Amino acid sequence: MTPHPPASPPPSFPTRVPARVPARVPLVTEPASILKSLLLARRNLLAILPDIATKQAVVSGKTGVRWHMLMDPDAIRRVLLEDLENYPKSDATKNILRPAIGESLFIAEGAHWRWQRRAAAPVFSHRNVTALAPVMSAAAEATLARISSAKGRPVEIYDEMVRATFEVITNVTLSGSDTFDAAEVHAAIDAYIAAAGKVSLFDILGLPQWLPRPGRLRGGGSLRLMKSIADSAVTARRSAPAKDTPDLLDLLLDGEDPETGRTMSTPELRDNLLTFIVAGHETTALTLSWALYLCAFDQDIQKRARDEAQTALQGRTATADDLGKLPLCRMIIDEALRLYPPAGILSRTAQVDDTLAGREVRAGDTVMIPIYALHRNALLWSEPDSFNPERFANRKAVERYAYLPFGDGPRICIGASFALQEAVIILATLLSQRVFKPVEGKTPEPVMILTLRPEGGVWLTSEPA
Numbered sequence: 395m396t397p398h399p400p401a402s403p404p405p406s407f408p409t410r411v412p413a414r415v416p417a418r419v420p421l422v423t424e425p426a427s428i429l430k431s432l433l434l435a436r437r438n439l440l441a442i443l444p445d446i447a448t449k450q451a452v453v454s455g456k457t458g459v460r461w462h463m464l465m466d467p468d469a470i471r472r473v474l475l476e477d478l479e480n481y482p483k484s485d486a487t488k489n490i491l492r493p494a495i496g497e498s499l500f501i502a503e504g505a506h507w508r509w510q511r512r513a514a515a516p517v518f519s520h521r522n523v524t525a526l527a528p529v530m531s532a533a534a535e536a537t538l539a540r541i542s543s544a545k546g547r548p549v550e551i552y553d554e555m556v557r558a559t560f561e562v563i564t565n566v567t568l569s570g571s572d573t574f575d576a577a578e579v580h581a582a583i584d585a586y587i588a589a590a591g592k593v594s595l596f597d598i599l600g601l602p603q604w605l606p607r608p609g610r611l612r613g614g615g616s617l618r619l620m621k622s623i624a625d626s627a628v629t630a631r632r633s634a635p636a637k638d639t640p641d642l643l644d645l646l647l648d649g650e651d652p653e654t655g656r657t658m659s660t661p662e663l664r665d666n667l668l669t670f671i672v673a674g675h676e677t678t679a680l681t682l683s684w685a686l687y688l689c690a691f692d693q694d695i696q697k698r699a700r701d702e703a704q705t706a707l708q709g710r711t712a713t714a715d716d717l718g719k720l721p722l723c724r725m726i727i728d729e730a731l732r733l734y735p736p737a738g739i740l741s742r743t744a745q746v747d748d749t750l751a752g753r754e755v756r757a758g759d760t761v762m763i764p765i766y767a768l769h770r771n772a773l774l775w776s777e778p779d780s781f782n783p784e785r786f787a788n789r790k791a792v793e794r795y796a797y798l799p800f801g802d803g804p805r806i807c808i809g810a811s812f813a814l815q816e817a818v819i820i821l822a823t824l825l826s827q828r829v830f831k832p833v834e835g836k837t838p839e840p841v842m843i844l845t846l847r848p849e850g851g852v853w854l855t856s857e858p859a
């Protein structure tokens with residue numbers, strides 16, 4: 395990988411990690427060869443980000459294909475909003491996800507994307523998301539009970555958060571389905587993500603299509619299982635009586651394109667259902683895990699958040715009605731999403747020749763928005779590596795295209811408000827009742843495969859507040 399132009403003669407050692415900065419990855423400071431990039435990226439995709447991506451507005455290079463990393467808010471706005479048609483999601487992204495979620499909302503382009511987005515939009519309206527909050531409160535309560543039962547022994551928080559968010563997403567999609575076995579679906583998704591992650595390294599670095607992709611060959615069994623479970627859930631639900639509070643699957647079944655009246659077929663419903671499950675639970679679990687890690691890292695902020703949560707909740711579990719009374723908890727979630735964005739790199743393929751951030755872009759080039767580097771770019775953020783939730787106290791002061799945990803423009807994450815509501819309900823409930831402390835010598839390492847995960851786990855102890 396050869397970034398150009400070089401910012402200055404690169405030192406040959408990683409950037410020093412200053413003290414009292416939460417976990418971060420020392421980004422590469424020397425131009426690496428293609429082979430070295432591949433080897434580094436096998437373990438951690440963040441290794442393809444050069445350190446200068448946190449200091450400059452654009453970095454370009456060539457690894458099989460020409461690529462550009464954009465950290466310039468105006469250029470990013472062009473790609474995600476103004477010139478959307480010229481920058482569809484890259485083949486890499488689509489190749490990885492298509493076997494699991496077909497031509498669903500996440501992957502489709504043009505007219506096929508547009509009608510699905512219009513049909514699915516009401517599913518995530520404020521009213522519908524608020525109505526699903528009791529499922530999130532119940533998961534928060536169950537998680538609190540599990541963590542409390544450890545009686546001060548270290549708990550691996552990421553596992554707990556995955557359990558919580560998986561419970562939420564399956565309760566709002568697959569509940570009532572006879573054939574559904576939560577553990578089985580979970581294992582299938584895990585196996586798929588692990589396999590797909592291996593594929594992504596090859597695809598993102600632009601290696602030729604003829605090279606065998608190990609994951610692609612192994613993902614088959616888990617995919618078939620996931621699809622058959624989702625198919626039976628959709629079929630069963632078509633004939634089930636209407637419920638008082640419709641869940642995501644009910645709402646999706648009712649969804650129609652307001653312009654054409656078109657509704658989704660069973661395979662389309664199944665693919666979108668799987669999209670919600672795959673896109674929705676791990677990302678939110680990661681946000682919560684990093685947020686709790688940060689709270690344990692900074693006891694002072696944790697105490698202030700606890701005071702806020704205790705005042706708002708008075709010993710109860712958080713509900714949707716409490717959200718307005720939990721601004722600091724929300725800021726902690728926002729800051730966790732800045733420091734550890736679950737979708738660490740977005741990738742597009744240019745369709746036409748263009749100029750972005752002063753750089754010549756040719757049709758076929760890969761245009762990356764490395765959210766991890768954007769969120770830590772020194773031109774855009776003060777003390778970018780520090781944990782400071784207060785930077786979100788005045789949202790208007792945060793430059794819109796400098797902070798993109800959910801993307802932006804027409805393809806912005808459709809589940810963002812669902813995820814934020816779930817994260818604040820679970821975080822506030824846990825902080826109001828427990829004091830979280832780090833475990834000596836157990837700092838998680840941010841490692842990106844498909845999402846930005848805490849390698850080594852988030853090990854924390856907790857005691858009653």
Ligand code: HEM
Nearest residue numbers: 500670673674677678736737799800801805807808809813
């Ligand atoms: C903290 C949690 C989440 C994060 C950080 C996140 C992040 C993102 C990002 C960055 C994108 C845009 C990708 C791109 O432009 O290339 C996206 C799209 C999407 N997300 Fe999320 N997501 C989260 C939760 C959810 C949830 C809970 C759901 C559904 C239940 C969901 C469903 C989707 C879908 C369907 C899309 C594609 C939308 C479209 O292209 O029209 N996400 N998400």
